[in-house]
Amino acid sequence: MPPACLSRRMLLCGTLALPFLPAASRAGGQRIVSVGGAVTEILYRLGREGDIVGVDSTSQYPGEALKTKPNVGYVRALGAEGILSLKPSLVIAVEGAGPPDVLRLVEGAGISVVKVPDEPSEEGVLRRIAIVSRAVGAEEVGARLVQEVRDGFATLAAARASITTPKRVLFILSLQNGRPLVGGRGTTADGILTLAGARNAGATLDGWKPLSEEGVIAARPDAVVMMSRHGGEAAPDPFALPAFSATPAARERALIVMDGLYLLGFGPRTPQAALDLLTALHPQALGKAAERG
Amino acid sequence: MASLSVALDRSPLRMPSRTLLVIAILAVATGLVSLLALGFGAMVVPPGRVAALLVDAVMTGVDPMSTDALVILQIRLPRLLLGLLVGAALAVSGAIMQGLFRNPLADPGLVGVSSGAALAAAVTIVLGDTLLAPVFGKLPFAVLPVGAFGGGLVTTLALYLIATREGRTSIATMLLAGIALGALTGAFMGFLSFASDDRQLRDLTFWSLGSLGGATWTKVQAVAPLVLPVLLATPFLARGLNALTLGEAEAFHLGVPVQRVKAAAILLVAVAVGASVAAAGVIGFVGIVVPHVLRMAVGANHRLLLPASALLGAALLVAADIVARTVVAPAELPIGTLTAAIGAPFFLWLLLSRHRSAPA
Numbered sequence: 001m002p003p004a005c006l007s008r009r010m011l012l013c014g015t016l017a018l019p020f021l022p023a024a025s026r027a028g029g030q031r032i033v034s035v036g037g038a039v040t041e042i043l044y045r046l047g048r049e050g051d052i053v054g055v056d057s058t059s060q061y062p063g064e065a066l067k068t069k070p071n072v073g074y075v076r077a078l079g080a081e082g083i084l085s086l087k088p089s090l091v092i093a094v095e096g097a098g099p100p101d102v103l104r105l106v107e108g109a110g111i112s113v114v115k116v117p118d119e120p121s122e123e124g125v126l127r128r129i130a131i132v133s134r135a136v137g138a139e140e141v142g143a144r145l146v147q148e149v150r151d152g153f154a155t156l157a158a159a160r161a162s163i164t165t166p167k168r169v170l171f172i173l174s175l176q177n178g179r180p181l182v183g184g185r186g187t188t189a190d191g192i193l194t195l196a197g198a199r200n201a202g203a204t205l206d207g208w209k210p211l212s213e214e215g216v217i218a219a220r221p222d223a224v225v226m227m228s229r230h231g232g233e234a235a236p237d238p239f240a241l242p243a244f245s246a247t248p249a250a251r252e253r254a255l256i257v258m259d260g261l262y263l264l265g266f267g268p269r270t271p272q273a274a275l276d277l278l279t280a281l282h283p284q285a286l287g288k289a290a291e292r293g
Numbered sequence: 294m295a296s297l298s299v300a301l302d303r304s305p306l307r308m309p310s311r312t313l314l315v316i317a318i319l320a321v322a323t324g325l326v327s328l329l330a331l332g333f334g335a336m337v338v339p340p341g342r343v344a345a346l347l348v349d350a351v352m353t354g355v356d357p358m359s360t361d362a363l364v365i366l367q368i369r370l371p372r373l374l375l376g377l378l379v380g381a382a383l384a385v386s387g388a389i390m391q392g393l394f395r396n397p398l399a400d401p402g403l404v405g406v407s408s409g410a411a412l413a414a415a416v417t418i419v420l421g422d423t424l425l426a427p428v429f430g431k432l433p434f435a436v437l438p439v440g441a442f443g444g445g446l447v448t449t450l451a452l453y454l455i456a457t458r459e460g461r462t463s464i465a466t467m468l469l470a471g472i473a474l475g476a477l478t479g480a481f482m483g484f485l486s487f488a489s490d491d492r493q494l495r496d497l498t499f500w501s502l503g504s505l506g507g508a509t510w511t512k513v514q515a516v517a518p519l520v521l522p523v524l525l526a527t528p529f530l531a532r533g534l535n536a537l538t539l540g541e542a543e544a545f546h547l548g549v550p551v552q553r554v555k556a557a558a559i560l561l562v563a564v565a566v567g568a569s570v571a572a573a574g575v576i577g578f579v580g581i582v583v584p585h586v587l588r589m590a591v592g593a594n595h596r597l598l599l600p601a602s603a604l605l606g607a608a609l610l611v612a613a614d615i616v617a618r619t620v621v622a623p624a625e626l627p628i629g630t631l632t633a634a635i636g637a638p639f640f641l642w643l644l645l646s647r648h649r650s651a652p653a
Contacts, residue, residue: 054623073624076498079506081368082623084360085335101507109363186490207490 030136033083035075036094038125038267039116040065042132043092045268046141054086056097060261061269080105092135094118118266120191122153125270145268152271153195159278160197167281169198170221170249173208175236182211188264193225195274198281213243221249223281227260256280312597315590319604323377326608330373330615335622336364372508375516376614377607379505379573382520382565384606385527387580388587388598392534393558394456394467400581406449406563407577408478410570413444415482415497419489442519442567448474449563453555503574503629505614512572519568523561524603530558531595538593576629579606582636589643609636 033054034040040059043052054070056078072082075094080102083091088111095118097103107113114135116128126146133142171189173181183189184205193200201219202211211219224238224247239250249255258280262273331347332340338361346365386406390399417440452474456467486497533554536544545551569576583606584598591597613631620626 057624071621071624073621077502077504077506077625077627079335079618079623079625081364081618082335082625084364084368085337085623087360099507101509101512105363105368105507105509108367109360209487 030090031086031088032136033072033086033088033091034059034065035072035078035091035097036116037061037261037265038128039092039094039132041265041267041269042129042145043136045145046133046136046138048136048138051136053088054083058261061265078102084109084111090114090135092116092132120188120264120266122195124191125149125153125266125268128266129268149268149271152275156195156271156275156278159275160195163197163278163282166197166199167222168201168220168248169193169196169223169225169281170201170211170216170219171225172238173227175226175238175241178241179210180216180238181208184209188266189225191266192263192270192274192277195270196277196281198223198277213241216243217246219247221247222252223254223256224249225256225258225263225277227263228257254281311591312594315597315601316604319601319608323604323608323611326611326615327373327377330376330611331365331369333615333619334364334369335618336360338365367510368508371510371513372505372614373611374513375508375572376505376611378513378516378520379569379576380579380607380610381524381603382569382606383576383579383610384583384602385523385599386562386566387606388584388595388602389523389530389534389558389562390580391584392537392595392598393555395538396467397585398468398581406445406452406566407570407575408475408482409448410441410445410567411575412478412481412485413440413442413447413567414571415485416440416444418497419485419493441571442564445567445570446560446563448478449559449566453559502627503576504625504627505573505610505617506625508572516568516572520565523565526557526561527599527603528596530554530561531599534558534595534599574629576610576632578629578632578636579610582640583609586640586643589647 030048030051031053032043032048032051034043034052035056037058037060040052040055041061043049044062044065049065052065052069054072055065056072056075057066058075059065059069070086072078072086075097076099078097078099083102083106091103091106091111091113093103093113094116097115103113112135114131116131117124119127126149129142129146129149133139133145170180171183171187171193173183173189175181182202182205183193183200184202184207185200186206187208189208190200190203201221202209204215204219205211224244226238238244238255239253244250256277258273258277262269263277265273332338332343342361343365346362347370350362350366387400390406391397393399452467452470455470456463458466482497486494489497533544533549533551536547536549537551537554539547541551544554584602587598587601587605591601610628610632613628613635616635617626617628617631
């Protein structure tokens with residue numbers, strides 16, 4: 001039984017060493033720099049917030065993350081020395097974090113860099129949780145979280161099945177100078193609309209693209225989804241624009257405003273976010289979903 | 294009259310002591326800033342340890358693999374060298390362009406050379422994975438600087454050809470053509486940002502902001518051979534540019550190979566700026582402010598102006614980078630905002646104080 005002995009000895013060592021370690025490193029003994037809102041959310045849900053020594057500026061949830069942890073900057077504009085100065089043992093970053101040279105330097109310092117894939121889908125969320133929990137050695141808690149989120153998706157799927165007429169929904173990222181920037185195919189907006197059982201009215205576009213006024217009319221959205229701004233400022237009213245006034249959405253005044261990271265983060269809260277969106281789109285489904293949920 | 298005496302100053306032996314003094318002061322300042330850059334950062338490394346690591350690296354030639362060593366030798370040192378090279382390249386290029394076009398407003402950024410280089414870099418970023426993939430395969434790092442270099446060269450040449458008619462360069466045409474070329478590259482950039490996906494868009498933003506982050510020895514090795522020629526050529530260029538202040542015909546009669554000076558200046562500037570943009574993105578302001586500050590302080594003689602610009606440009610960019618990477622540590626600020634934030638008020642102050650002391 002050598003492996004058991006070994007592990008017991010390691011456990012003993014760990015226990016002995018525990019009082020001498022700084023409080024922050026107790027939970028898993030790691031020092032983690034978390035890059036990406038979803039990664040930070042997952043680490044908090046795994047109970048590893050004590051191991052986090054730095055977060056990026058997109059880690060807006062939970063709110064305490066950016067208040068209590070050093071900010072290593074925007075996910076795409078990280079600094080190598082800044083990250084190393086936090087003496088991390090592990091960097092968990094969403095795919096697309098960078099610049100790549102900076103992450104290569106961090107890896108060169110002998111720090112493992114774990115990349116978390118960027119797929120705006122049900123499987124993508126589950127894979128993210130699995131990868132993060134494996135990286136921090138929290139497979140057990142991670143498996144429970146995966147199950148919980150899977151259950152959430154099952155509830156969502158049931159609610160989705162009760163939709164008889166799917167709505168055409170336009171996701172507007174911003175309304176600069178009255179020009180809507182909408183989520184097309186392959187975007188996180190497309191992903192969350194699909195999960196919420198809606199049809200993406202912007203699916204004629206690829207990626208985040210500005211939509212012309214006639215494009216808005218041709219898209220015939222039944223509802224419009226926008227992100228709430230920080231500081232509780234009111235979002236601009238799209239229906240004040242002539243192009244939108246001709247859409248079915250304007251007749252119903254179907255404007256849904258939700259938190260951006262909640263909707264597009266694709267983390268553990270995604271099933272609930274999609275369900276909230278679905279309920280907002282189909283108020284009559286509210287009762288059924290609440291019974292199940 | 295001043296320009297005439299400057300232009301006629303052709304003796305290589307007469308090096309006024311003031312010139313040496315200015316160069317010495319700037320060299321010391323650059324050295325001090327470099328030491329600060331090696332000593333300061335998000336990571337606290339005691340100065341004694343920094344010195345020991347550098348000595349170790351030079352004496353034994355091996356990189357000790359501690360975190361300290363990595364931060365100093367793999368992060369701060371290449372970043373410092375890249376900052377020195379890019380700062381020197383931008384400032385010297387600005388001084389050369391201003392001398393060549395005999396216009397104080399000429400600046401690699403203003404006349405579209407930087408935007409040409411950035412556009413080429415953007416084309417490589419956006420089309421590299423799709424249209425250009427069969428040509429370049431998996432896109433080695435070398436393609437970006439080569440592309441940016443080509444872009445800078447093409448815009449510089451186009452500008453010069455447009456502005457030159459019968460051997461005379463029209464300043465007004467040059468500026469207007471520069472604005473037009475800038476607008477044209479802006480249009481292409483706009484199209485590329487429309488055609489690009491999310492990730493490419495963010496890479497484009499990175500280019501247009503400028504940063505010394507992610508400096509590696511590979512980048513230093515790629516940039517150095519492209520920037521050093523323009524620095525080494527400054528004595529040759531200085532004489533020609535001094536003569537050109539009188540006008541091209543006059544310079545020709547003074548025995549200056551005008552066409553060769555022009556061709557060399559354009560080629561060297563395009564090479565240096567292209568390489569700088571490729572490695573650090575577009576960093577504004579250094580190219581226009583540094584030569585002007587020096588012209589006010591030490592006069593318009595290119596023999597002094599060009600090397601002094603190189604030194605001050607290098608020092609300014611490295612100083613700005615120290616602030617960029619320490620002030621919001623462990624995060625970083627875009628360096629372009631800092632060069633403008635440091636340079637612009639100083640420049641304005643200099644303009645105002647000059648105005649007051651010597652009312653025109």
